[in-house]
Amino acid sequence: MSTQPKPEAHAQAQTPAEPSFRQSVDLMFNRAVALMDLPPGLEQKIRVCNATYTVRFGVRLRGKIETFTGYRSVHSEHMEPVKGGIRFADTVNQDEVEALAALMTYKCALVEAPFGGSKGGLCIDPRQYDEHELELITRRFAYELIKRDLINPSQNVPAPDMGTGEREMAWIADQYARMNTTDINSRACVTGKPLNAGGIAGRVEATGRGVQYALREFFRHPEDMAAAGLAGSLDGKRVIVQGLGNVGYHAATFLQNEDGAKIIGIIERDGALYDETGLDVDAVHEWILRHGGVSDYPDARCHEDSAAVMEAECDILIPAALEGVITMQNAPRIQARLIIEAANGPITAGADEILRDRGVVIIPDMYANAGGVTVSYFEWVKNLSHIRFGRMQRRQEEARHQLVVDQLERLSDSLGKTWSLDPQFKDRYLRGADELELVRSGLDDTMRTAYQSMRQVWHGRADVTDLRTAAYLVAIDRVASSYRAKGL
Numbered sequence: 242m243s244t245q246p247k248p249e250a251h252a253q254a255q256t257p258a259e260p261s262f263r264q265s266v267d268l269m270f271n272r273a274v275a276l277m278d279l280p281p282g283l284e285q286k287i288r289v290c291n292a293t294y295t296v297r298f299g300v301r302l303r304g305k306i307e308t309f310t311g312y313r314s315v316h317s318e319h320m321e322p323v324k325g326g327i328r329f330a331d332t333v334n335q336d337e338v339e340a341l342a343a344l345m346t347y348k349c350a351l352v353e354a355p356f357g358g359s360k361g362g363l364c365i366d367p368r369q370y371d372e373h374e375l376e377l378i379t380r381r382f383a384y385e386l387i388k389r390d391l392i393n394p395s396q397n398v399p400a401p402d403m404g405t406g407e408r409e410m411a412w413i414a415d416q417y418a419r420m421n422t423t424d425i426n427s428r429a430c431v432t433g434k435p436l437n438a439g440g441i442a443g444r445v446e447a448t449g450r451g452v453q454y455a456l457r458e459f460f461r462h463p464e465d466m467a468a469a470g471l472a473g474s475l476d477g478k479r480v481i482v483q484g485l486g487n488v489g490y491h492a493a494t495f496l497q498n499e500d501g502a503k504i505i506g507i508i509e510r511d512g513a514l515y516d517e518t519g520l521d522v523d524a525v526h527e528w529i530l531r532h533g534g535v536s537d538y539p540d541a542r543c544h545e546d547s548a549a550v551m552e553a554e555c556d557i558l559i560p561a562a563l564e565g566v567i568t569m570q571n572a573p574r575i576q577a578r579l580i581i582e583a584a585n586g587p588i589t590a591g592a593d594e595i596l597r598d599r600g601v602v603i604i605p606d607m608y609a610n611a612g613g614v615t616v617s618y619f620e621w622v623k624n625l626s627h628i629r630f631g632r633m634q635r636r637q638e639e640a641r642h643q644l645v646v647d648q649l650e651r652l653s654d655s656l657g658k659t660w661s662l663d664p665q666f667k668d669r670y671l672r673g674a675d676e677l678e679l680v681r682s683g684l685d686d687t688m689r690t691a692y693q694s695m696r697q698v699w700h701g702r703a704d705v706t707d708l709r710t711a712a713y714l715v716a717i718d719r720v721a722s723s724y725r726a727k728g729l
């Protein structure tokens with residue numbers, strides 16, 4: 242791989258023609274609705290963001306008051322509660338939050354999670370604060386949102402996003418419970434909580450797991466693989482991942498350890514690792530957790546020129562960090578045949594067009610990273626039903642399976658033990674499903690069903706040539722039906 246700097250290739254500044262994240266979402270929406278027969282009023286109703294609340298609040302830190310700016314945007318309330326993560330990053334702004342909220346509306350519709358779309362963000366670099374300071378800031382932000390019902394189990398339910406995780410969700414849930422002491426459903430006010438604070442097994446890994454299930458489903462369809470110039474299975478496929486955070490790490494480790502994919506490139510903030518023979522994802526992740534970056538990782542060469550690794554030859558590229566990383570400038574040089582958008586909005590609308598023209602297949606964000614909101618949906622249901630999934634059925638299921646095994650073993654005895662059950666099969670068959678297995682089954686089913694709904698449109702309509710437009714068509718149609726049913 243050539244890592245010589247190519248100045249024109251790595252210019253970070255966008256050309257004037259490069260659409261912003263929000264413009265990109267709008268352009269992609271427009272491209273899809275142009276193929277639909279929606280009344281213009283309804284089209285506009287679905288497109289616009291209903292409301293965005295901006296809050297500025299002060300927190301006393303290190304002896305002085307610091308002011309923070311946060312947002313909670315509600316894109317569509319065709320179903321309530323509305324749902325969407327809370328992002329902590331110093332780049333957070335209103336346009337970004339609104340674009341992310343719109344994507345949540347379409348994502349929920351596509352995977353049939355019964356929510357409207359929302360998103361939140363706090364303009365902060367969380368790495369600049371210690372845990373106690375972050376708790377003060379998160380609780381204060383949550384307080385501002387809770388008192389306006391912008392966090393509420395039946396109206397607006399946040400989840401983790403970039404820069405937030407289980408810890409922040411636990412603080413938010415506790416803050417809500419303190420302010421709503423008689424709300425029996427208070428735990429359902431936020432998802433992505435730790436297991437001991439009302440979370441669900443498998444939520445932390447859910448978005449990465451969903452990326453894996455999405456790829457597995459893609460590789461079940463030879464016709465789709467052929468569109469990307471690929472064949473065979475995930476085994477041995479060369480993968481480059483950008484961002485080894487929650488989503489990127491889980492996707493990469495599952496693909497490597499369970500499907501035999503080879504992770505040849507890992508791009509992080511401070512540089513990029515590249516090794517044609519494959520990187521050890523878990524070792525790199527451990528290193529990042531301990532050292533804060535990849536630059537001194539001892540077992541692979543680190544390239545300062547991350548853009549070159551993004552453009553290196555591979556089968557599958559997984560942008561899993563942030564939006565707007567594949568632009569009109571670098572799109573012509575991207576060599577991957579298949580891009581799966583684990584992050585939200587990593588490909589601008591301009592780059593999308595270039596890649597489509599070049600025949601690159603893109604599995605779009607609203608589908609690819611929907612594993613998070615899918616398992617969040619399961620967590621919300623669990624919180625409202627106040628019982629762990631599988632608690633009632635597991636042992637009963639095991640007892641029924643035991644009856645079958647006993648009967649088969651009696652039959653074997655009566656035939657002089659000429660055959661017997663494979664002990665491994667017996668173990669697996671006798672074990673009733675626990676919560677994690679049920680969550681994985683529900684997630685797998687969701688990812689397969691949603692892919693098939695997109696695929697039907699992709700292959701079924703001559704005017705639809707890509708999965709993103711197909712995804713928008715399915716999602717917008719569902720949102721429109723919901724508005725029509727309400728009589729709007």
Ligand code: NAD
Binds near residue numbers: 484510584
């Ligand atoms: P995260 O904060 O856990 O991880 C982000 C990773 O990207 C970090 O390792 C960070 O160092 C890296 N990164 C940041 N800037 C980078 C850059 N310029 N170049 C290379 N690497 C960079 O965040 P996450 O939760 O994994 O979210 C990543 C993306 O996935 C976001 O777009 C988010 O909206 C989307 N997403 C997340 C979830 C979820 O459940 N967490 C669900 C759906 C979508």
